[in-house]
Amino acid sequence: xxxxxxxxxxxxxxxxxxxxxxxxxxxxxxxxxxxxxxxxxxxxxxxxxxxxxxxxxxxxxxxxxxxxxxxxxxxxxxxxxxxxxxxxxxxxxxxxxxxxxxxxxxxxxxxxxxxxxxxxxxxxxxxxxxxxxxxxxxxxxxxxxxxxxxxxxxxxxxxxxxxxxxxxxxxxxxxxxxxxxxxxxxxxxxxxxxxxxxxxxxxxxxxxxxxxxxxxxxxxxxxxxxxxxxxxxxxxxxxxxxxxxxxxxxxxxxxxxxxxxxxxxxxxxxxxxxxxxxxxxxxxxxxxxxxxxxxxxxxxxxxxxxxxxxxxxxx
Numbered sequence: 126x127x128x129x130x131x132x133x134x135x136x137x138x139x140x141x142x143x144x145x146x147x148x149x150x151x152x153x154x155x156x157x158x159x160x161x162x163x164x165x166x167x168x169x170x171x172x173x174x175x176x177x178x179x180x181x182x183x184x185x186x187x188x189x190x191x192x193x194x195x196x197x198x199x200x201x202x203x204x205x206x207x208x209x210x211x212x213x214x215x216x217x218x219x220x221x222x223x224x225x226x227x228x229x230x231x232x233x234x235x236x237x238x239x240x241x242x243x244x245x246x247x248x249x250x251x252x253x254x255x256x257x258x259x260x261x262x263x264x265x266x267x268x269x270x271x272x273x274x275x276x277x278x279x280x281x282x283x284x285x286x287x288x289x290x291x292x293x294x295x296x297x298x299x300x301x302x303x304x305x306x307x308x309x310x311x312x313x314x315x316x317x318x319x320x321x322x323x324x325x326x327x328x329x330x331x332x333x334x335x336x337x338x339x340x341x342x343x344x345x346x347x348x349x350x351x352x353x354x355x356x357x358x359x360x361x362x363x364x365x366x367x368x369x370x371x372x373x374x375x376x377x378x379x380x381x382x383x384x385x386x387x388x389x390x391x392x393x394x395x396x397x398x399x400x401x402x403x404x405x406x407x408x409x410x411x412x413x414x415x416x417x418x419x420x421x422x423x424x425x426x427x428x429x430x431x432x433x434x435x436x437x438x439x440x
Contacts, residue, residue, distance in 0.1 A: 143246045143382045145169075145374065149239035149276060152207050163239070164206075165268075165276045167374060169404055172223045172230070174238055187288055194232060194265030196223065202288075203232045210263055210282050226285060226403040227423050236359075242276070244268050247276065249376040251316075251339065265316050266376040278376075282321040282403060282424070297330050300431040304332020307437045312336045313370040314344035314383065315401070320372065320424060324401070327427040333438065336366065341378030344371065345386055352392040362393055368437050372424075373402040373409065381416055388417035397437040401430065 138217065154161045155316060180203050182192035189208040189241060191245040193200045201223065207214060218234035230357035249268045265280035303309065315321050316339050328335045338344035351365045380400055387393045397419040410421040419437065422430050 126302035143379055144243060145246060146241050147241050147276065147278065148241050150222065150235045151237045152210060152212050153214030153236040156213040156412055158217065158420045163274050163276045166224070166281060168241055170224050170226060172225055172280065175221045175223065177219065177221045177234065190288055191234060199230065201230055201232050202213045203234060204284060206284070207234070207235045209287065222279065227425055228279060229285065231285070246375065246379045247377055251376060262318055268363065279320070280317050282317045282341065286319045296427045297326060299428055300327065300330045301435065302330065303438065305433055308334065310334040310336070310366045311368045311370060311434065312338065312344060312347060312366050314338040314341055314375060314380070315372040316340050316375045317372070323425065323427060324370065327431055330396060331431055331434065340375040341371065341380060344383055345378060348387065348393060352390065356392065362396060364387070366396070368397045368399065368434065370399045370401050373400060373404055381412065384413070384418050385416050392432070399433055399437065
């Protein structure tokens with residue numbers, strides 16, 4: 126029906142202006158509320174949209190995993206988003222969205238797809254607690270469209286973690302503890318609850334103290350406050366924190382803009398900034414380096430993240 130991977134360079138430039146494009150989709154009319162909620166997913170992560178091909182089921186699959194399809198020779202797992210959102214609806218899924226996160230390719234079954242909408246991250250806000258709770262924490266942000274509809278940005282990383290794609294305790298094996306002789310401290314920013322949990326676990330295993338923020342705007346407020354405090358006391362910012370770890374996609378202020386602001390502030394510019402994202406295309410990494418990021422690490426790779434952080438913290 127449609128492919129989305131041809132314009133990745135253009136969309137990368139768009140991201141550098143604190144904008145994003147989301148593909149709107151629906152999961153069917155809820156039997157409980159009678160509403161057909163609008164959800165969104167960053168177009169960066171959508172490879173193509175198809176009519177549903179034949180799905181092959183397999184025994185002992187996690188709940189919500191419908192099976193696999195063969196797509197140009199690759200076996201792609203298929204996830205039913207209605208089930209993950211606990212949405213009871215008589216509307217059967219009719220569309221398959223093929224997505225890519227951290228080089229993992231999977232398909233999401235949805236009821237229908239709508240349009241692509243361009244949003245400014247400043248329009249995108251944290252979800253009300255009621256919405257987040259009702260949908261099991263699967264909504265990471267909300268935004269109001271020009272036609273007054275609310276779109277809920279889905280935390281696909283949590284979907285994939287719940288489906289067993291990313292999270293396994295063995296991924297922390299081999300991480301070195303570096304906190305015996307030094308008191309390291311790092312600031313991280315990420316809007317995904319599941320990503321924050323894995324970052325915290327990685328830092329705890331390393332013995333690194335940490336401050337957390339749920340988006341770039343909150344991280345910038347924390348950094349500015351620390352920088353002001355250090356200025357008043359005649360100290361360098363590195364007496365408080367030694368590095369910043371930031372997601373790319375975040376409400377209110379994305380990781381590109383956060384990195385630009387850090388590198389433009391003489392009090393902070395020498396702080397290492399490591400970008401941590403499920404957007405793994407070369408264009409995204411080049412954008413990060415171009416605005417001053419010191420490293421770019423794929424999400425859900427704790428050992429790679431720990432090695433990168435150790436290098437900059439010890440340096």
